[in-house]
Amino acid sequence: MTHRKIRVGILFGGKSAEHEVSLQSAKNVADAIDRDKYGVSLIGIDKTGRWLLPDQSQYLLNATDPKLIALNRENERNVALVPQSGGELTNLSEGEFRSAVDVIFPILHGPFGEDGTVQGLLKLAGVPFVGAGVLGSAVGMDKDVSKRLLRHAGLPIARFTVLRDGDDIDFGRISADLGLPFFVKPANLGSSVGVHKVSDKSGFEDAIADAFGFDTKIIAEEFVDGRELECSVLGNRDPIASVVGEIVSNHDFYSYEAKYIDEQGAALEVPAKLPDETSDRLRALSIKAFEVLDCEGMARVDFFLKKDGTVLINEINTIPGFTKISMYPRLWDASGLSYKDLIDRLIGLAIERFEREQKLRNSY
Numbered sequence: 001m002t003h004r005k006i007r008v009g010i011l012f013g014g015k016s017a018e019h020e021v022s023l024q025s026a027k028n029v030a031d032a033i034d035r036d037k038y039g040v041s042l043i044g045i046d047k048t049g050r051w052l053l054p055d056q057s058q059y060l061l062n063a064t065d066p067k068l069i070a071l072n073r074e075n076e077r078n079v080a081l082v083p084q085s086g087g088e089l090t091n092l093s094e095g096e097f098r099s100a101v102d103v104i105f106p107i108l109h110g111p112f113g114e115d116g117t118v119q120g121l122l123k124l125a126g127v128p129f130v131g132a133g134v135l136g137s138a139v140g141m142d143k144d145v146s147k148r149l150l151r152h153a154g155l156p157i158a159r160f161t162v163l164r165d166g167d168d169i170d171f172g173r174i175s176a177d178l179g180l181p182f183f184v185k186p187a188n189l190g191s192s193v194g195v196h197k198v199s200d201k202s203g204f205e206d207a208i209a210d211a212f213g214f215d216t217k218i219i220a221e222e223f224v225d226g227r228e229l230e231c232s233v234l235g236n237r238d239p240i241a242s243v244v245g246e247i248v249s250n251h252d253f254y255s256y257e258a259k260y261i262d263e264q265g266a267a268l269e270v271p272a273k274l275p276d277e278t279s280d281r282l283r284a285l286s287i288k289a290f291e292v293l294d295c296e297g298m299a300r301v302d303f304f305l306k307k308d309g310t311v312l313i314n315e316i317n318t319i320p321g322f323t324k325i326s327m328y329p330r331l332w333d334a335s336g337l338s339y340k341d342l343i344d345r346l347i348g349l350a351i352e353r354f355e356r357e358q359k360l361r362n363s364y
């Protein structure tokens with residue numbers, strides 16, 4: 001008996017400062033996905049937010065250079081996904097053309113991708129998709145709201161305060177409250193874009209000017225002197241946690257430069273050298289955070305471990321970096337689930353959730 005291949009749309013790129021990171025993740029997924037089981041359509045989103053079906057055989061330019069990597073705009077088709085289309089892409093370009101997908105794997109980081117906006121569109125379209133739904137995505141993206149929910153659930157986080165564009169912002173009061181140095185970061189972003197370690201008033205002014213360039217809401221947070229540990233969570237109803245990994249950064253902190261530009265910027269230690277008791281604690285906290293923040297499919301939960309043994313949750317990423325050497329897949333690989341099988345599991349979880357939601361009544 002032969003089955004038709006499941007048509008997977010890899011949705012990548014996006015209208016965010018993390019566009020380039022997404023291009024690399026998408027390429028890795030497209031290269032590794034089981035082609036016997038899945039047919040792949042690469043759907044690129046450019047930096048203005050337009051959806052494109054690029055040339056499927058050459059969808060990237062400078063694919064191996066993180067500084068120059070870009071969507072290939074030659075022979076592209078402009079497409080759209082409209083409500084109730086069930087994965088049928090609408091062609092907005094000249095000429096006859098049909099394309100449809102059964103499930104979408106969004107590999108979009110940051111705003112307009114990881115924050116519930118795309119997830120809302122995919123829900124309206126009526127197509128299953130990988131990862132957290134609208135609420136989990138939106139909450140996970142927002143460092144202010146996610147931290148408040150974690151704190152409300154009794155989970156440990158660092159002290160922070162929210163600053164809004166236009167507020168009367170007083171460096172003296174913030175530094176008296178949080179101590180020096182402290183961190184400033186946009187509420188809704190990732191990849192360390194707009195993140196600054198502040199040690200004086202002029203540094204603070206530069207930091208907030210930059211961070212407010214990316215978001216109208218930013219947070220100031222106490223500096224945590226600790227190891228950076230990360231744990232991967234996978235599942236819908238009964239999520240499981242991977243082994244724990246460590247980021248050993250060679251920069252002042254785990255900056256954009258350290259993450260993506262400087263090849264020696266940071267080392268990923270998988271698994272982290274930790275007492276079993278500590279990694280068990282981190283795994284249990286990861287699953288709790290995943291549930292508290294209404295995640296589904298996948299998430300990576302990031303921690304600080306202080307010298308005195310205190311653990312703080314730094315953040316949750318609902319679409320973590322997904323190249324095959326990124327922490328999320330590496331932690332699964334070290335836990336016995338290969339990159340290829342991980343992709344397969346995530347698509348399975350997307351379809352399982354979609355079918356469950358399809359059974360809900362919409363009239364009474």
Ligand SMILES: Nc1ncnc2c1ncn2[C@@H]1O[C@H](COP(=O)(O)OP(=O)(O)O)[C@@H](O)[C@H]1O
Nearest residue numbers: 183189190191192193195221222223224253254
């Ligand atoms: N409160 C803090 N104390 C110490 N380091 C921090 C703090 N907040 C952020 N950092 C450093 O900045 C990096 C990026 O911050 P993070 O909150 O993880 O934002 P992003 O979503 O951009 O990854 C962290 O990995 C860490 O190295």
Ligand SMILES: [Mg+2]
Nearest residue numbers: 191192302315
């Ligand atoms: Mg982070």
